[in-house]
Every structure is written in C-alpha cells, then in structure tokens.
Amino acid sequence: MQVHQLGDGVPEVAVVAGIHGDEPCGPRAVGRLLAAAPDVVRPVKLIVANEEALEAGVRYTEEDLNRAFPGDPNGDTHEAQLAHHLMSELEGCTVLALHSTQSTAEPFAVAETVDEIARAVVPHLSVTKLLETEELAEGRLIQHPHTIEVECGLQGSDEAAENGYRLVREFLAATGSLPTASPAALSPERAADGAFDGGANAASDGGTPAGTDAESAIEVFKLIDPVPKPPAGEYEVFVENFSAVRAGERFAAADGEEFTADTSFYPALMSPYGYADLFGYAANRVGVLDERRA
Structure with a gap:
C-alpha cells in the first residue's frame, strides 16, 4: 500500500485508489495529482491500496478487498490484512474512493446512505446520479463513516x-x-472559512454547481436486490443502467436464454461480465438529492 500526503499536519481528508487492481483510473488520477503537487489548504492523504493486484492487473489476489472490510490483521488473505491496515490509515478522515465499472461511461456517486457528508460533497461533483447501497454494502469500504465512492467511467x-x-x-x-x-x-x-466552501467553484472545472440547484439535478437511486446470473459461456445485457425496466421486459441473457423482469426496476452496475456471479443490481429511483434530507 502506498500512502502519500499533500500539505503539513494530520490529514482529515483522504483519497483511496486501487482498491481493485483492474481499475487503473484511480491510481492514474492520484499519480497525476501528486505530479501537479497543488498547494492545499488542508492536508490530504492519498492512498493506492492494492499494489499487488494492480501489478498483476487483476481485481484481487486472494479475496475481493471491497468485500473484506473491516479486515483482520491476522487474516488468512492478503486482502483481509490490507483492509485492516487501510482502515487504520483512514481513521478520522472524510474519504473519496475511486472505482471504475463495466456498466456505464457516465460517472456517478455511491454512498451507503444520504447523510450529511453525501449532501455536502456530492453536489460539488460532476455527477448526476447518486446510488445508495444501505444493507447491500456488507464488507465494503463505503461502510466506513464519511465515505463517498465514485464510479469514474468504463x-x-x-x-x-x-x-x-x-x-x-x-x-x-x-x-x-x-x-x-x-x-x-x-x-x-x-x-478556510468553511469545510465545503471551496467546492462552490467546482463548475469552473466541469463540476456541478453547488447549492440547491445542484442537489435538484442529482437523481438518487437505492439498491434493492442483486441480480444473479447462472453459469454460462456468453452473457448479454439489453438495458441501460439507471433507465427504467418495466415488468415483463427482457433485461439480460445467458447463452441465449433471456431473462425478463418480474417487477419494474432500475438497473445499476449492470453489465455482462462486470461480476462473476451477478448481472448487477436492481434499484429504485427514490427522488432527487434535495428531497433526501434527514
């Protein structure tokens, strides 16, 4: 695990990349930021997590790191031990974790639930969708308090x-x-006037403008069920992520056998080969961000 820091002092903000070794976008983004070496107002911790998996170009070496949290220092797998050490590095930090997907080119945010951190941070990101995971987040870094994930694209x-x-x-x-x-x-x-003040200018770099207008532009979806796929040699997905699938509509196939929706849902993280045993997830659209206030 690589741990870098920008600025002096004890960081309360962290970026994590390379949780999965076949998702190079995060390490590339961290490397670019380190090369730019911007002057920071608050110190920042930058972490590239699973170096072994990155070097091998595989999702993980022994166990999916993003199913291994909170980890175990005496765990039987590399990822179980790494999860423990990564959690220790992130203690007390607000965290952004970088991922990529086979499901959609459009970036979107992921949070365990719409809490004060999601409401404060997500409107400043150049995303139009936020996915709540809630009880389907078992073993994932997103269960760490004050953590937002982003799926950066393909x-x-x-x-x-x-x-x-x-x-x-x-x-x-x-x-x-x-x-x-x-x-x-x-x-x-x-x-420095406020923890989230600087994000008001995110739009100057392609970001979403801050405030109520930004919140009303962000659709919120909530995961409800995984969508399993049977063993097969060839898979297809016929639907677009975050677009409604109606009851009776076909959404995927395995070796030519088509599957249709029993009830309407919104596909999320759905692709032919993104997961070994899932097409992805079914979600509900639950509104827009400014309606999801505590």
Whole structure:
C-alpha cells in the first residue's frame, strides 16, 4: 500500500485508489495529482491500496478487498490484512474512493446512505446520479463513516482516468482542501472559512454547481436486490443502467436464454461480465438529492 500526503499536519481528508487492481483510473488520477503537487489548504492523504493486484492487473489476489472490510490483521488473505491496515490509515478522515465499472461511461456517486457528508460533497461533483447501497454494502469500504465512492467511467479507459482526476479535485475543493476544483485562483482564506466552501467553484472545472440547484439535478437511486446470473459461456445485457425496466421486459441473457423482469426496476452496475456471479443490481429511483434530507 502506498500512502502519500499533500500539505503539513494530520490529514482529515483522504483519497483511496486501487482498491481493485483492474481499475487503473484511480491510481492514474492520484499519480497525476501528486505530479501537479497543488498547494492545499488542508492536508490530504492519498492512498493506492492494492499494489499487488494492480501489478498483476487483476481485481484481487486472494479475496475481493471491497468485500473484506473491516479486515483482520491476522487474516488468512492478503486482502483481509490490507483492509485492516487501510482502515487504520483512514481513521478520522472524510474519504473519496475511486472505482471504475463495466456498466456505464457516465460517472456517478455511491454512498451507503444520504447523510450529511453525501449532501455536502456530492453536489460539488460532476455527477448526476447518486446510488445508495444501505444493507447491500456488507464488507465494503463505503461502510466506513464519511465515505463517498465514485464510479469514474468504463474500466481501463482514458476517459475514466480523466474523470477520476477531475472528481478528485472537485472532492478536495468540496472539503476545503483545495481552494477551487481548477487551478483558477481563489484565496485560501475564503476556502478556510468553511469545510465545503471551496467546492462552490467546482463548475469552473466541469463540476456541478453547488447549492440547491445542484442537489435538484442529482437523481438518487437505492439498491434493492442483486441480480444473479447462472453459469454460462456468453452473457448479454439489453438495458441501460439507471433507465427504467418495466415488468415483463427482457433485461439480460445467458447463452441465449433471456431473462425478463418480474417487477419494474432500475438497473445499476449492470453489465455482462462486470461480476462473476451477478448481472448487477436492481434499484429504485427514490427522488432527487434535495428531497433526501434527514
């Protein structure tokens, strides 16, 4: 595990990349930020987690790291021990975790639930959708308090790496670590006025404008069930993620056998080969972000 820091002091903000070794967008974004070495208002911890899996170009070496949290220092697998050490590094931090997917090129945010951190950070990110995981988050880093995940785009693509870099800067601006999401000038004094003040300029770097208008533009979906797939040699998915599937509509196939929806749902993280034993997940659309207040 690589651990880097921008700025002096004890970081309360962290970015995690490389949880999965076949998702290079996050490590590329972190490397680009380290090379840029921006002046930060608050110190930031930058972590590249599963170096062994990244080197091998595989999702994990022994166990899916994003199903292994909170981990075990004496665990039987590399990832079980790594999960424990990563949790220790993240103690006391607000966290952005970078991922990529085979399901959609459009970036979106993921949170265990719409809490104060999601409401404060997500409007400053260049996303239009937020996915709640709740009880389906078992073993995932997203259960760590004050953690937001972003799916940056299609796995292995240059666009996902570019999106990841932009989203990192937007997150750091939203948390007051950068004065603005772009290199454009904004005084550190103004950013220091409030933890999330700097994110107001996220739109200058392609971000979503802050405030109620941004919140009303972000659709919120909630996972309800995994969608299993049977053993087969060839899989197909016929639907678009986050677009409604009606009861009776076909949504996927395995070796030519088609599957139709028993009830209407919204597909999320659904793709032919993204998961070994799932097509993805069924979700409900539950509103927009400014309606999901505690």
